[in-house]
Amino acid sequence: MDDEPQIRRVMRATLSGAGYAVADARSGEEALEKLRDERFDLVLLDVNLPGISGIETCRKIRAQSEVLVLMLTVRNANQDAVEALDAGADDYVTKPCSMDVLLARIRANLRRFTPAVEPGAGIIRFGNVEIRVPARRVLVDAKEVRLTPKEFDLLRFLISNDDVALPHERILQAVWGPDYGSEVQYLRVFIKQLRKKLEPDPGNPRYILTEPWLGYRFRMSEAGSGTAVSE
Numbered sequence: 001m002d003d004e005p006q007i008r009r010v011m012r013a014t015l016s017g018a019g020y021a022v023a024d025a026r027s028g029e030e031a032l033e034k035l036r037d038e039r040f041d042l043v044l045l046d047v048n049l050p051g052i053s054g055i056e057t058c059r060k061i062r063a064q065s066e067v068l069v070l071m072l073t074v075r076n077a078n079q080d081a082v083e084a085l086d087a088g089a090d091d092y093v094t095k096p097c098s099m100d101v102l103l104a105r106i107r108a109n110l111r112r113f114t115p116a117v118e119p120g121a122g123i124i125r126f127g128n129v130e131i132r133v134p135a136r137r138v139l140v141d142a143k144e145v146r147l148t149p150k151e152f153d154l155l156r157f158l159i160s161n162d163d164v165a166l167p168h169e170r171i172l173q174a175v176w177g178p179d180y181g182s183e184v185q186y187l188r189v190f191i192k193q194l195r196k197k198l199e200p201d202p203g204n205p206r207y208i209l210t211e212p213w214l215g216y217r218f219r220m221s222e223a224g225s226g227t228a229v230s231e
Contacts, residue, residue, distance in 0.1 A: 011044070014099050020106075026050075028057030035065055042068040042110060044102075045089070047080050055080075055087045062088035066136075068109050068149050072097075085189040090150040091176065108177040109150075124159060126207070126220045129198055131155070138198070145197045150175065154190050155198075158208065158218035167215040191216060 008024045015022045023038065025031035028049050035043070043061060047054040058069055071084040071092040084092050093105050124131040130139040136152050138145045147155065154175050158166070168187055172180040180186075195202040209217045 014103075015106075018103055028052040028054065028060070031057060032060055032064075035061060035067065040067050042070060042106060044070050044072065044106070046072045047074065047084060055083050058084065058087040058089050062146070062148065066146065066149060070105060070109060082185065082189055085186065086193070088148050090148055104179070108179070111177075128200070129207075131159070140198060147194075147197065151190060151194055151197075155194055158216065159220065162218055162220045165211045165214055165217045169215075171215060 008026075012022050012024055023034055023040070025034055029051050031043070031045070034040075045054050045058060045061075049057060052060070054071065058071065061067065061069060068091075069089045071081075071089040072095050073080040073084055073092050074095055081092050081094070091105060091109055093102055122133055124133060128141050130142075131137075132139070133156070136147075136149075138147050138152070138155075154171070157171065157174050168184045169181040172183055172187055176183075191208060192202075195205050195208055199205045199207060207218060207220065209219055211217050
């Protein structure tokens with residue numbers, strides 16, 4: 001969504017030409033209305049919108065939906081990118097960018113929206129956390145906690161490498177794709193969000209541990225017990 005009619009026309013034509021069914025909106029308010037009425041696989045959201053901002057629109061989307069959100073941010077405005085991820089965006093692209101780059105990012109995100117479910121991993125439990133893998137649902141203390149698609153994919157990858165020290169680059173490429181690897185600040189935002197949602201004390205994490213100068217380690221055994229069962 002974008003407030004510039006010409007930009008919306010170009011994007012709509014390009015995305016339609018690439019085989020996507022497209023709807024557009026002039027503002028965040030209009031986009032939220034359409035999301036309530038229709039089902040979408042991905043939202044392309046500009047950070048600069050009239051009325052409520054793109055960042056606030058993203059927060060409101062996250063309050064009602066787990067749809068993939070790809071933000072368009074201004075080049076070299078690192079704070080915009082961090083705020084976008086913190087608001088629940090799954091990815092961002094800096095403007096100006098080529099349509100080839102944008103289409104590649106869209107394809108990468110849609111590919112990772114429904115990752116393959118590993119055999120024997122119907123439900124994963126550790127500590128006070130329960131993950132219902134096929135349904136992509138997470139419960140903490142028996143209460144559902146909403147994760148964005150990328151947060152869920154990141155959690156699944158960390159859990160599948162239990163007690164392994166994972167470099168930043170490996171995590172980024174596994175969850176976001178081969179074009180990623182140097183976006184360490186990007187990854188830190190997602191780790192921070194997962195800790196806030198899952199850890200009893202996010203400032204003193206029990207499950208998602210930092211490996212200094214390397215990356216992260218997920219340690220299920222820190223919960224006291226961890227099981228993966230098929231149901």
